[in-house]
Amino acid sequence: MENHSSILKPKATERHHRAEVMIAGEQLRLRLHDGKLIKDRRYHLRTYPNCFVAKELIDWLIDHKEAPDRETGIRLMQKLMDHYIIHHVCDEHLDYKDAKLLYRFRKDDGTFPLNKDVKVFMRGQSLYDKLISVEDSFLKAREENSVKYQRTFLGCDMVDWLVQEGETANRKEAVELCQTLFDHGIIQHVSARQHFSDTDLLYQFRINFRRRRRLTELLNENSSRAVLDSPDSPFCLRKLNPEPNSSSFLSVQTNKEIKIISAVRRSSVTSLAGGSSPYFGISPSLGLPPAVECNPKSVLKRHVTNEELLTPGAPYIKKTLTIVGDAVGWGFVVRGGRPCHIQAVDPGGPAAAAGMKVCQFVYSVNGMYVLHLDYQTINSLIMTGPRTLVLEVMEAVE
Template identity: 30%
Template sequence: MEPYNSDLVIFAEKLREKMQDYKPALIRQRRPMFRAYPDVFMGCEAVTWVVNNSELKKTSEKNNNGSTIGESDSSLTECDAIGLFQKLMDAGLLRNVQTMEGFQNDRSLYRFSSDDHDQEGDTFVRSVAFGYRLYKNACDSTSGLFQKVCAFGQLVSSESLKASDIVSWLVTNGLCKSREAAVEQCASMCSHKVIKSVDPEVSEFGDDKSFFVFLVDYTRKPIQVAQFLSGSTPSGPQCSSITRNKHIHLRQTSDQLMDLSLHNSALLSGRNSRHKGLSTSSDDSGIENGSISPPSYKSLLKSDGSMTKEALLHPSAPFVKKDLKIFPDPVGYGFVIRGSGPCYVKIVDPDSPAGKAGLMAKQYIVNINSQLVTNLPHPEIEDLILNGPKLLKITIMQHIKCERRKASEPTISPPVTPTTPGKTRSSPPLPSAQPWMKKRDSDSYRGMHATVMSRS
């Protein structure tokens, strides 16, 4: 992220602070459908609050001559409020905790990204947001966080904070679960240039008596609502198309080349010798075309032939991608997953919702509710299923051989038995899943997750 994005984070934090201070607080724990969502607010309540809030107005700007630029002071409308929160979602500062949809003026629940303590969110957003909260608290004279630091008899800074005090503040306010996690968060704040050490010889943050000062100016004039709604303030996701396309091209190039460290030096030297006669050209990614060819699918497999996430996503991989939707019954979804980066389906109950939806064993899991999970272990994927919406949207990769075998299997219709007039033919009972379960090794079912366990 660019440095000017700190203004957007501060703008979102100030809006969050006003919503938190409103009575009753808009941001609080809510429990719809017997599940608790901490630090969330309801869309319809937030829209009503913005419309009725006299502090949030389309404040006009004036140039050097005193003439008005833009709109005059006026209250925000319902469309303005919806656009305000939607822009925050587009900038990655707000998200819907229930679905992947945009902002709606209904009872949907939303949470600021800085409050996503259990999610692997943007470290820049959290660093600037936590720095803003720390600065606001340190400005209170009763907190005693700010201290004067002198060097060689001269005042260096009157707004310095001791490292151990910052760690204690993060843990006490519930922003970090432990002091170790707080030290990691402070190290992230240092890397994003939110704070820096007073002593130039201190290169890393530690839970000690070192002093740090703020690099981000939290006292500068904030972004106005009209400026944010008009889109005149640049943001990370709304960067120029040239820069965005360049980043996309670089990311695609790295995905195509995969991990070249898998190839030994002899293979690379052999390829370079074969391509000495070829003309080389370079693109904006800085990688010469024609010097190194992308690795093949088989070369990306492990030495024992097992699957890797790079091989699974290779263009020539013998897999077919499928999107399935599974709605659980009172027992659960009816399948078990195992593995780690990528995970696969180990067992599926054919009479379960997963089996009826087309999920089969030996299928690799790519996405869970539109989130890429090829690099996650199976316990984290189970947590995503448990904490996600009830309707499970899963994307799997099925081997082409299994797909062809399934298509070539003949359909055998049951024999037709003649019926006499006045008598109804009773269909034979469906086979129970119990014999199918007994054939499996009981050790495979120990420690299964409650939401994905097979039904007995």
């Protein structure tokens, strides 16, 4: 049996992110068509079908609260350009310009690149939509080991359905298709411990294709990579006296001392210094920033094993926390691994309001069992998930 780290490979994670960008881009395209922002436009005696004006789109993003400012709006559209979702009508500009220039979705003019990864993604989306639309579908929420998972199915049921619906010619092709979807991060074993097999093991669609994406989620990719590459989870939780263009965040450490951390970009869970900028903290009462270590030592007094947590009669109880992220994030930091624990909680944030406390152990994230994972993987699961976060945690009985 392989562990999660060997199955959830970086390539699959990157494919998953590209899929999320494609879904968000398609959702935006449909909304713009509905809002009549995309239409035929005439420029220099030539008519360009299905176009939008770059400057007008940035106005639309701000008006519809998809971007807080023009700079963020430009970055969002540049992300779509970098993923070959939109382009300048004449391909004269590789950068997205906040100007009266015409751009177009590649899906509207037939120039969207249909490489192997894209075709697999589109096949997965088609199967998901078909399963969701079927009355009494076998794709449903299920429990395993007292954990509830969404969008689940038995491996053998999926193979049966693919053959019965004519999606594949035989069971062998059906299994190969599912293995391809697995390798591309579209489906996964609920506990991320198994590859796909034609058995009664429980799997789920990792991607909820119908979830409404917030465009700002597209800007989390670099932050996610930085979390995976960093030696420890940074201690940036929430903005301190937020002001326009401000990049300062509160860092709540175990001794309640407040420091400020300069951050160029923030992710939903943590804020990271952009590029190669070092982390540093400054006391609010001081004018010069002395160099400090961003990550204090673990708040745990001793190491606790999974076996100790799960032993019948152990002095630990399980709690379910539903945390709705705000404009700044969720307000907590995860650290450690196998099991991970809550290292810090912003007392004024959504996590604290939901009842989160330091030293709690993370049992599941949005229905996925995670006691066997490290904090980098858990951070990635949280940042690529929905705004409403459901965590099961275990804490010592007092």
